[in-house]
Amino acid sequence: MPEGQWYASPTFTADHNALHLEARYNDEAQRTGSLWAGYNLGTGTNLVFEATPMIGGVFGDVNAVAPGLLFTLTYKKIELYSENEYLFDTSTKADNFFYTWTQLTYSPREWLTGGYVVQRTRAYQTPVDVQRGLLVGFTHGKVDFTTHIFNVGQTDPTVVLSLGYSF
Numbered sequence: 236m237p238e239g240q241w242y243a244s245p246t247f248t249a250d251h252n253a254l255h256l257e258a259r260y261n262d263e264a265q266r267t268g269s270l271w272a273g274y275n276l277g278t279g280t281n282l283v284f285e286a287t288p289m290i291g292g293v294f295g296d297v298n299a300v301a302p303g304l305l306f307t308l309t310y311k312k313i314e315l316y317s318e319n320e321y322l323f324d325t326s327t328k329a330d331n332f333f334y335t336w337t338q339l340t341y342s343p344r345e346w347l348t349g350g351y352v353v354q355r356t357r358a359y360q361t362p363v364d365v366q367r368g369l370l371v372g373f374t375h376g377k378v379d380f381t382t383h384i385f386n387v388g389q390t391d392p393t394v395v396l397s398l399g400y401s402f
Contacts, residue, residue: 240359242261242265242358242359243261244259244260244261244262244358245259245260245261246258246259246260246262247259250275252275253274253275253276254272254273254274254275255271255272255273255274255275255287255289255305256271256272256273257269257270257271257272257273257289257291258270258271259271261358262358263293263297263299263301263320263322263334263357263358264293264295264296264297264357264358265296265358265359266295266296267293267294267295267296267297268293268294268295269291269292269293269294269301270291270292271289271290271291271303272289272290272291273287273288273289273290273303273305274287274288274289275287276288281310281311282308282309282310283307283308283309283310284306284307284308285306285307285309286304286305286306286307287304287305287306288302288303288304289302289303289304289305289320290302290303291303291320293322297322297324297330297357298324298325298326299322299323299324299325299330299331300322300323300325301320301321301322301323302320302321303318303319303320303321304317304319304320305317305318305319312341312342312343313339313340313341314339314340314341314342315337315338315339316337316338316340317335317336317337317338318335318336318337319333319334319335319337320333320334320335321333321334322334332357333355334355334356334357335353335354335355336352336353336354336356337352337353337354338350338351338352338353338370339351339352340370340372345374346373346374346375347371347372347373347374348370348371348372348373348374348381349369349370349371349372350369350370351367351368351369351370352367352368352369352370352383352385353365353366353367353368354366354385359393363386363389366385366386366393367385367386368383368384368385368386368387368392368393369383369384369387370382370383370384372397377400377401377402378398378399378400379397379398379399379400379401380396380397380398380399381396381397381399382394382395382396382397383395383396383397
């Protein structure tokens with residue numbers, strides 16, 4: 236990140252039938268947690284659309300109520316994934332904020348994914364409001380590892396490393 240900063244942002248999700256639960260830390264802002272509940276929906280066979288409308292409570296350095304939407308659109312080896320939320324800050328309207336993490340990926344192999352990623356966040360500051368970048372990910376069994384590089388070509392690119400485990 237800019238100026239050599241770094242931090243961890245753990246996210247835990249659990250799905251049971253249509254129920255989706257999620258807990259995050261350092262996602263909406265640093266030193267801030269959030270708890271989410273949502274409803275999983277899906278349709279399609281060749282072109283698959285999955286969506287999860289959610290509502291969340293944000294607490295810590297930022298206190299807010301946040302409606303959100305996760306969605307995935309998949310066709311063969313191409314996937315569009317987007318995570319969006321709007322924070323209604325409980326302190327002041329001036330701090331209301333739209334957050335997004337969106338990626339378009341192609342998986343030439345079951346274990347390899349590459350693509351384009353866009354994010355808008357307030358967890359840290361960069362010279363640009365909407366960051367754009369590239370990603371490459373690897374999967375082995377239940378473990379996923381993805382590297383995202385934002386603001387490629389700028390003096391201070393941001394690197395996001397993502398490690399996931401499914402069970």
